[in-house]
Structure formats: structure tokens, C-alpha cells
Amino acid sequence: MSDRILVLVRHGQSEWNLKNLFTGWRDPDLTEQGVAEAKRAGALLKAEGLKFDVAFTSLLSRAQRTLSLVLGEMGQESVETLASQALNERDYGDLSGLNKDDARAKWGEEQVHVWRRSYDIPPPGGESLRDTVARTLPYYNQEILPRVLRGQTTIVTAHGNSLRALIMVLEKLSPEGIMKREVLTGVPMVYRMRADSTVEDRRDLAV
Known part of the structure; x- marks a missing residue:
């Protein structure tokens, strides 16, 4: 196996995922299911025999707690960790905290779909x-x-x-292609990289 390994993990289910709310930069915690997803991701990565040298995460607690649970499950709690706002979720602006059905009732289903699924049209304030x-x-x-x-x-x-942004570059996806790409909570995506920074292969680890 190549030495150049990059693993991407979306945080486990959050309380606002469960409630169908636009989250963005708001900071809800993980649900019990989200904790279980993070621990399962750690177990899957441990089974792969991976040993991390460095970890990156956002400034939001759902991502940081997911990382902590993953590394704890692997017995690798002392890994160097760097947190940055650059990895925060997309800012949903005025939609943040709203139930997605309520947003559709206020602005119309078509407009909310445009904000969610177009590449370059932001929601108000987001x-x-x-x-x-x-x-x-x-x-x-x-x-x-x-x-x-x-x-x-x-x-x-x-x-x-924020992971879609990385996947778009790693997998050379078009704006249309990346908007259709689902990124599941708590499922590790393992990339093997070539020396020229292109992807040799990718595997999703799932039970």
C-alpha cells in the first residue's frame, strides 16, 4: 500500500441533522447515533491497520468530537491535530437553524432547491x-x-x-457532478495518492 494516505470522514449524525435543520456554522452536538457512527468509523480504520501522523478538523464541535471518538477507538489519541475555520461547513446564512420544510414553505420548494443544489448561488447571507x-x-x-x-x-x-470541496478536486468532478455526490455521515473515504498529488485509488469503508 502506498505511504501517501488521505482519509476523509464526515462527522457523525448531529442533533440538527436528526431534526432536519439547516446547520451551517451553528454548533450542535452529535446524537447517540452520531457517536456510534464515529466509533464505528474508528473501528473500521483500525481494522485497516492505519496509523495516523496528523489530523485536521474544523472549528465546529461535531467534527472535533467525531475526530476524538475515531482516534480514541483506534488508540491514537495523541495524534497531532490542527483545527481551521477553512474546514467549517458551508455557511447557510439566513437558512441556518430553520427546518428544511419550513424554509420551503417560506421561500418555495424550487428556490430552496436552487440554494441547496446549485454550485454558485448562495442562500441569503450565506x-x-x-x-x-x-x-x-x-x-x-x-x-x-x-x-x-x-x-x-x-x-x-x-x-x-467542505469535504465535497476536497472530493471535487481529488476526483476531478464537475460542479454538476459534485452537487450530486452524497457524503454519508461517519463513512471513512480512504484515498491512496500518487507523488504528483493525483488519486491512485479510493475506497469507502462501510460495514
Whole structure:
């Protein structure tokens, strides 16, 4: 197996995922299911025999707690960890904290669908996925990728859309392609990287 390993994990289910709320930069905790998902991710990664050299996460507690639970399950609590706002979830602006059905009732199903699933149209006061890519990608290129290319086995625990920004680049997806890509909670995506920073292969670890 290549030494250049990058693992991406979306945080486990949060309380607001469960309630069908737009979350963004708000900071709810994990549900019991989310804790179980994070621990399961750690068990799957441990079974792969991976030993992490460095970990990256966002400033939001659901991602940080997921990382802590993953590393705890692996017996690797002392891994160097770096947290950055660059890895925060997409900011949903005025939609944050709203139930998705209530948002549809207020603005109409078509408009909410545009905000959720278009690449470059942000919700009021918030970010589009293009905006999220614009803040996430430079951090990946400057901080995360160099560690991977040096042979440091690296884990990133973050959010559906900040991880989509990375997946878009790693897998060379179009804006249309990345908007259709589902990123499941608590499922590790293991990338083996070539020396030129392209992806050799990717596997999702699931039970």
C-alpha cells in the first residue's frame, strides 16, 4: 500500500441533522447515533491497520468530537491535530437553524432547491458551494496536501460541503457532478495518492 494516505470522514449524525435543520456554522452536538457512527468509523480504520501522523478538523464541535471518538477507538489519541475555520461547513446564512420544510414553505420548494443544489448561488447571507471551495481548497493545498505527499498518513474530519470541496478536486468532478455526490455521515473515504498529488485509488469503508 502506498505511504501517501488521505482519509476523509464526515462527522457523525448531529442533533440538527436528526431534526432536519439547516446547520451551517451553528454548533450542535452529535446524537447517540452520531457517536456510534464515529466509533464505528474508528473501528473500521483500525481494522485497516492505519496509523495516523496528523489530523485536521474544523472549528465546529461535531467534527472535533467525531475526530476524538475515531482516534480514541483506534488508540491514537495523541495524534497531532490542527483545527481551521477553512474546514467549517458551508455557511447557510439566513437558512441556518430553520427546518428544511419550513424554509420551503417560506421561500418555495424550487428556490430552496436552487440554494441547496446549485454550485454558485448562495442562500441569503450565506455561502454557495463555490464559496466553500474558495476557502477550503487553499487550506488543503497549503496545509493538508504537503503532509500527505511527505508520506504522513492524514485524516480530515469535517462536513458534507467542505469535504465535497476536497472530493471535487481529488476526483476531478464537475460542479454538476459534485452537487450530486452524497457524503454519508461517519463513512471513512480512504484515498491512496500518487507523488504528483493525483488519486491512485479510493475506497469507502462501510460495514
